């Protein structure tokens with residue numbers, strides 16, 4: 500018995516360490532996506548504003564970042580890098596090479612310099628993030644060097660057959676260039692970050708029909724821009740993508756196994772969105788820092804959850820048939 504107890508933590512570690520994890524951090528209105536590889540490497544694609552991203556990196560156990568990516572120079576993407584650079588000393592920082600004359604930009608660059616991060620320009624290049632995860636950098640092609648959004652840095656991440664695409668706030672002129680040059684690589688990604696927080700001016704049906712994402716995650720908070728727009732949501736629907744939003748779902752985590760199967764968990768549950776896809780395997784027990792979601796009590800019990808009280812992770816009123824505030828009673 501004693502031996503069993505000792506083995507348990509080791510088994511749990513082994514299970515989670517084998518996954519690639521992609522976390523769309525809830526940083527309010529802005530983007531910040533943390534990627535951690537099965538062999539412990541980490542990348543942060545954008546950092547939102549303020550110190551929320553830094554706090555979440557700490558919560559998710561990041562000690563040092565291997566790569567920081569500034570998709571473009573606006574504050575809702577890079578502001579948070581000041582604290583992140585100070586606390587997580589990224590080994591390298593990748594940007595679009597387009598300076599911005601704001602105080603935020605200057606402070607962020609100074610923080611990266613102080614951290615000793617190696618500066619990388621977003622040219623056509625591949626970067627290995629650990630042994631199994633490959634990043635292909637997609638620079639904006641043939642776009643005037645005046646507009647930060649249009650010069651967003653594209654990153655196509657692949658892990659076995661699983662593909663993820665991040666395109667910052669790229670504009671249709673940018674995605675057209677990417678579609679022309681990288682069509683074969685961009686075809687059929689599983690996971691896609693909504694461009695420009697779901698604005699109506701960015702994601703086009705043409706590009707989404709090429710990428711055909713199974714899941715779209717929108718980095719969005721309270722805003723006056725009307726993000727996400729009904730136009731963008733309609734485009735995601737037309738390609739049958741399942742949509743998650745950091746304003747409704749909180750931090751959204753996708754865990755990918757080496758065989759390409761994946762699990763989605765969200766801090767505030769997945770219940771705000773209709774589940775339309777059946778390719779998602781049954782959720783496994785996630786790390787304790789993540790909110791869990793179960794489709795039913797059988798699934799919850801299988802994962803070791805019983806007597807889930809209202810307000811606790813995993814509780815849903817649909818699983819609390821007698822409505823007494825306790826779901827999946829033993």
Ligand SMILES: [Zn+2]
Pocket residue numbers: 529530573575576668695696
């Ligand atoms: Zn933005």
